[in-house]
Amino acid sequence: MDFHRNPSVNNRHSPSPASSVSSTTVPHNPSATTATADNDPMHSWWESVSKARSRIHALSSILPPHSDSFFLSSLADSDRPALSLLSSHDAYSVISSALSSSVSGSGSDPLCHWLYDTFLSSDPHLRLVVLSFLPLLSSLYLSRVHSTSSDSPSPPSLAGFEAVLLALYSSEVKSRAGKPVLVAIPDLSQPSLYHSPLNKPNSVAQAQFRPSVGVLCPSLEPQNAVKSTKRACIIGVALDCYYKQISQMPSWSKLELCRSAASWAGQDCCCKREFDKEDGLDIDGFSEKRALEYGDEIEDVSVKMGNLQVETCGNNSDDSEPKGFRIPLPWELLQPLLRILGHCLLAPLNSQDVKDAASVAVRCLYARASHDLVPQVILATRSLIQLDNRTRAAAKAATATNAYTPSKDKKSEILLVSK
Numbered sequence: 001m002d003f004h005r006n007p008s009v010n011n012r013h014s015p016s017p018a019s020s021v022s023s024t025t026v027p028h029n030p031s032a033t034t035a036t037a038d039n040d041p042m043h044s045w046w047e048s049v050s051k052a053r054s055r056i057h058a059l060s061s062i063l064p065p066h067s068d069s070f071f072l073s074s075l076a077d078s079d080r081p082a083l084s085l086l087s088s089h090d091a092y093s094v095i096s097s098a099l100s101s102s103v104s105g106s107g108s109d110p111l112c113h114w115l116y117d118t119f120l121s122s123d124p125h126l127r128l129v130v131l132s133f134l135p136l137l138s139s140l141y142l143s144r145v146h147s148t149s150s151d152s153p154s155p156p157s158l159a160g161f162e163a164v165l166l167a168l169y170s171s172e173v174k175s176r177a178g179k180p181v182l183v184a185i186p187d188l189s190q191p192s193l194y195h196s197p198l199n200k201p202n203s204v205a206q207a208q209f210r211p212s213v214g215v216l217c218p219s220l221e222p223q224n225a226v227k228s229t230k231r232a233c234i235i236g237v238a239l240d241c242y243y244k245q246i247s248q249m250p251s252w253s254k255l256e257l258c259r260s261a262a263s264w265a266g267q268d269c270c271c272k273r274e275f276d277k278e279d280g281l282d283i284d285g286f287s288e289k290r291a292l293e294y295g296d297e298i299e300d301v302s303v304k305m306g307n308l309q310v311e312t313c314g315n316n317s318d319d320s321e322p323k324g325f326r327i328p329l330p331w332e333l334l335q336p337l338l339r340i341l342g343h344c345l346l347a348p349l350n351s352q353d354v355k356d357a358a359s360v361a362v363r364c365l366y367a368r369a370s371h372d373l374v375p376q377v378i379l380a381t382r383s384l385i386q387l388d389n390r391t392r393a394a395a396k397a398a399t400a401t402n403a404y405t406p407s408k409d410k411k412s413e414i415l416l417v418s419k
Contacts, residue, residue: 048123052081055118055126062110063098082125086132092252096136105140105161112160119167132249134168134242135257137161138235142264143325145231162226168238173220181217217335232333239336246343251351254344258357261337265364266326329368331376338365338380345388359388 056076063072072091075084085091098104098111105112115137119130141161217240226234242249242257344350344358362384369377 048125049079049081051121051123052076052085052126055114055121056081056085059095059114062114063094080125082123082129086125086129086248087250089250089252092132092250095133096256099133099136100140105144105159106157107159107163109160112164115164116160116167119164119171128245128248130164131168131242131245132253134238135253135260137164138238139256139260139263141165142235142327146327147325165226165234165238166223168241169220169223169234172237172241173222176220178219180215180219183214183216185212185214187212232328232330236332236336239333239340243336243339243343246340247347251354254340254350254354255357257340258344258354258361261341261361262357262364263325264327264329265361265368329365329372329377331374334365334377338377338384341365342384345384346391355388362388 053076056072060072072085075081075088075091078084095111103109115130115133118126121127141158144156144158220233220237223230223234246254341358341362344354345362362381365377366381366385369381
């Protein structure tokens with residue numbers, strides 16, 4: 001039945017403008033509906049949760065059947081599945097074991113495909129999950145690249161690892177928009193950083209007071225493949241992405257990076273302890289004392305430094321052992337690595353295990369730079385070592401002060417009992 005009036009049939013009762021407007025059918029605008037859905041926070045939250053749950057279910061389907069992947073379904077049922085996956089140590093252990101297998105890293109590796117597709121999603125929490133596995137992924141990739149023997153006819157296929165690294169690199173290229181990262185260097189000839197001359201100088205003097213600008217990182221070029229000449233730059237940019245989100249990274253991810261950095265340095269000599277002897281600190285004794293107090297399984301530094309070869313990490317691998325290989329360390333790779341180690345060493349919210357592992361890594365890098373004669377790395381690592389020693393000395397003095405400070409007697413509590 002047609003409910004619209006036909007004016008050609010009955011001309012005596014012409015519709016009014018108001019009735020004409022009300023009887024006109026408004027066409028459907030899908031863009032308006034999409035804009036309304038995007039502005040709805042409840043819809044955005046549910047879309048994010050649905051996307052995270054689908055990614056977690058996809059992850060549980062590609063993990064080995066013998067692994068304990070059944071608990072991933074419980075993570076998917078939480079209110080924030082992506083953050084639950086990020087903060088789950090059991091999930092990190094299962095995925096790490098799958099990544100560390102000897103057949104991982106190829107172009108057909110489903111786990112690498114999952115990491116690549118998850119990072120390309122628009123959910124920032126899912127991207128954090130991928131970033132948390134960057135220390136392990138970069139360690140495995142660099143170890144297998146540099147440990148390839150000359151007897152093998154062809155190097156192992158690592159296209160899966162390279163695809164994830166290129167995804168991280170491309171995201172940083174897009175965010176920088178072809179511009180270099182600059183840093184303003186203050187003029188040390190001035191009395192202070194905020195000093196400016198009272199009188200207006202002429203053009204020649206004005207050029208002298210102009211602060212100099214240093215290039216912290218040059219502009220990045222898009223890369224379609226991981227070439228040997230660009231490998232350190234690509235991994236360094238990926239580590240820079242990790243550093244930008246390091247405050248949200250779990251402690252076991254930071255611990256993995258510190259152990260990998262110590263293995264990459266691969267330098268075990270007495271020069272890494274020269275600052276400890278000067279300041280009267282013993283990092284080994286500190287770690288052993290803490291292990292006895294808290295029951296943590298912290299290995300001796302000499303044992304850690306003695307195990308510098310590539311390890312085949314299976315299901316029975318120990319997470320406390322370093323995974324890596326001694327590799328070349330150009331400045332493009334060391335610059336973001338030292339920033340991350342500085343955060344792991346000095347950030348107050350980091351666990352003591354992370355600080356101890358970062359202390360070992362910084363000393364190994366200092367020993368490596370001392371033998372390679374790299375001045376900028378020597379200065380940076382020496383500064384971190386001295387800051388670490390001062391922090392530990394201050395903590396030790398505070399502990400001794402609190403031990404000899406008598407505690408005040410608490411007032412007896414009066415309990416009122418109704419009769």
